[in-house]
Amino acid sequence: MHFDMKLNEIPFAMIADGSKTVELRLNDEKRRKIRIGDQIFFHSLNDEYDIIRCEVIDLHAYDSFEELYQHYSKEEMGYQADEIADPKDMYEYYSQEEVERYGVLGIRIRKLEKPYLIDGHMHLEYGPLTVDYVMDFVKEAFDKGLDEIDILDHSHRFVEFKGCYEHLRKYEQQDVWLNQKTKFCNTLEDYYRLIEEVRKKDLPIKVKFGLEVCYTSNTESLLKQILKDLKLDFITGAIHSTDSILYDMSFSKELLWDKKDAGEIYRRYYEEVLSLINSSLFDRLAHPDQIKLFGIDPGYDLKETYEKIADALLEKDMYAENNTGIKYRYHHDDLGIADEMLRIFKEKKVKMITASDAHKPSDVGTLIYEATLRNRRGHYER
Ligand SMILES: [Zn+2]
């Protein structure tokens, strides 16, 4: 079994560098289920996807923290050499009554090297909203050693969002695309029903559900109305068009790239990315530099743009995806976001999440391990 626990910055860093090897907790119902050999995923309080994987190697229950403190050295509990280990420190987290009721637990842990593997973006788009179809994704992920998958679908699957796409219909190719059977074919209620059914199952990995919402600045107020009532784990915002023209379709060459200056297209794309972030409607930014998908050079330096995006993401406390779809779906050289964007995101400590953009079960987890190593920062670098 595995357990999730949250940690403040300092103890998190000390587990990461190997100096803290005992975690102290209340021995409540949840903790009583822990056994030697189980895994604990420690999540940084600042970034739930900054995770250290540990194995439980020993467990001891005590009546109080006073008693527990007599059995471990202060260093292994996470104190510095010049600090005084005072059991009263633990009452910052737990009340006296709780300690009397449950007792406390010393958990000896060993840090494991395998990183937490998450695929934060995959679509049910080409299949039905059924538990069996979701289980195809879960099975694939489990077989590939992933710890978590986040399922989302495009907003254009759901009839509630129909009005947000009308502006695209002025171009015939886009009208035909929007009339496909896979568009606006379900309601959000259908999706909620599926999620409820999946949650009743005993799953071998963590599964979250969200949406990939097509954002445009001219539909922002409409989106705001729809998104305020959503009951999902997360909402990812994506830019798929600029000035009502999709940039990533086979017909986009004819409609957009052959007609407009590449630099202008890139500029409009990044203006829309910034409005998306500043709208405060989203938890995550999908594929931040997807505009590069055809490998067309913008003809200007993007460094300043990347910095602006990083600052906006930080201000809104949003995650940026590092989406491997660019490599295996569009055959671009980059494994995800551009090296320079990645460098700036790391430097500024933008929160990142790895994602495959799988559109079928067999693509789940594609290049996620490689992307995780590329994203690595903090405790993987030590
Ligand atoms: Zn997308």
Ligand SMILES: [Zn+2]
């Ligand atoms: Zn997608």
